[in-house]
Amino acid sequence: QQQVKQSPQSLIVQKGGISIINCAYENTAFDYFPWYQQFPGKGPALLIAIRPDVSEKKEGRFTISFNKSAKQFSLHIMDSQPGDSATYFCAERVPVMDSNYQLIWGAGTKLIIKP
Amino acid sequence: NAGVTQTPKFRILKIGQSMTLQCTQDMNHNYMYWYRQDPGMGLKLIYYSVGAGITDKGEVPNGYNVSRSTTEDFPLRLELAAPSQTSVYFCASSRQGEGYTFGSGTRLTVV
Numbered sequence: 396q397q398q399v400k401q402s403p404q405s406l407i408v409q410k411g412g413i414s415i416i417n418c419a420y421e422n423t424a425f426d427y428f429p430w431y432q433q434f435p436g437k438g439p440a441l442l443i444a445i446r447p448d449v450s451e452k453k454e455g456r457f458t459i460s461f462n463k464s465a466k467q468f469s470l471h472i473m474d475s476q477p478g479d480s481a482t483y484f485c486a487e488r489v490p491v492m493d494s495n496y497q498l499i500w501g502a503g504t505k506l507i508i509k510p
Numbered sequence: 511n512a513g514v515t516q517t518p519k520f521r522i523l524k525i526g527q528s529m530t531l532q533c534t535q536d537m538n539h540n541y542m543y544w545y546r547q548d549p550g551m552g553l554k555l556i557y558y559s560v561g562a563g564i565t566d567k568g569e570v571p572n573g574y575n576v577s578r579s580t581t582e583d584f585p586l587r588l589e590l591a592a593p594s595q596t597s598v599y600f601c602a603s604s605r606q607g608e609g610y611t612f613g614s615g616t617r618l619t620v621v
Contacts, residue, residue: 438613
């Protein structure tokens, strides 16, 4: 079964520090890598996404970097804040039959930002 | 826009009972999904649909059924509830597999 391996499982970062979450993918027939943020008691929400034709995308304090040769993509959160404490999921969109698509999800990273 | 609306938000079922979790989206998305999320765990795909009248099994379909008669609605049916089905259920929709919008979830306990 196709997988996206996400690490670490949990992460504690001091306020103002850089949070880094990594994902390694297997399926090379991808075209879209999103990251989702989930707060306790809520559904996941799209945070930022990248396509493989670019190596980096930045939105505010959040940056996705993509390394095609290593089959990895990473989320960096600069100047991490307590409000960033959440669970983060990476995913890879792959084609399936009949021109349809599916997301393959990572297992999630629980991020805690200490004040 | 309401986005993806799930009802109910909470439910307690007895073993062997059945229920339907409702999901409606108003974004005219063609794809819809049902996931379950156990405490501290990731998302597991139960069923998905790429359009009205088309459904397919995900990773963990046993004990569940779905139907998709309209673009907007994608109900999930639990038959003969078991304690292993205690979980939080999320419905989501997307356009061609991008930009999933999730509902707020249904917390189900089977006792």
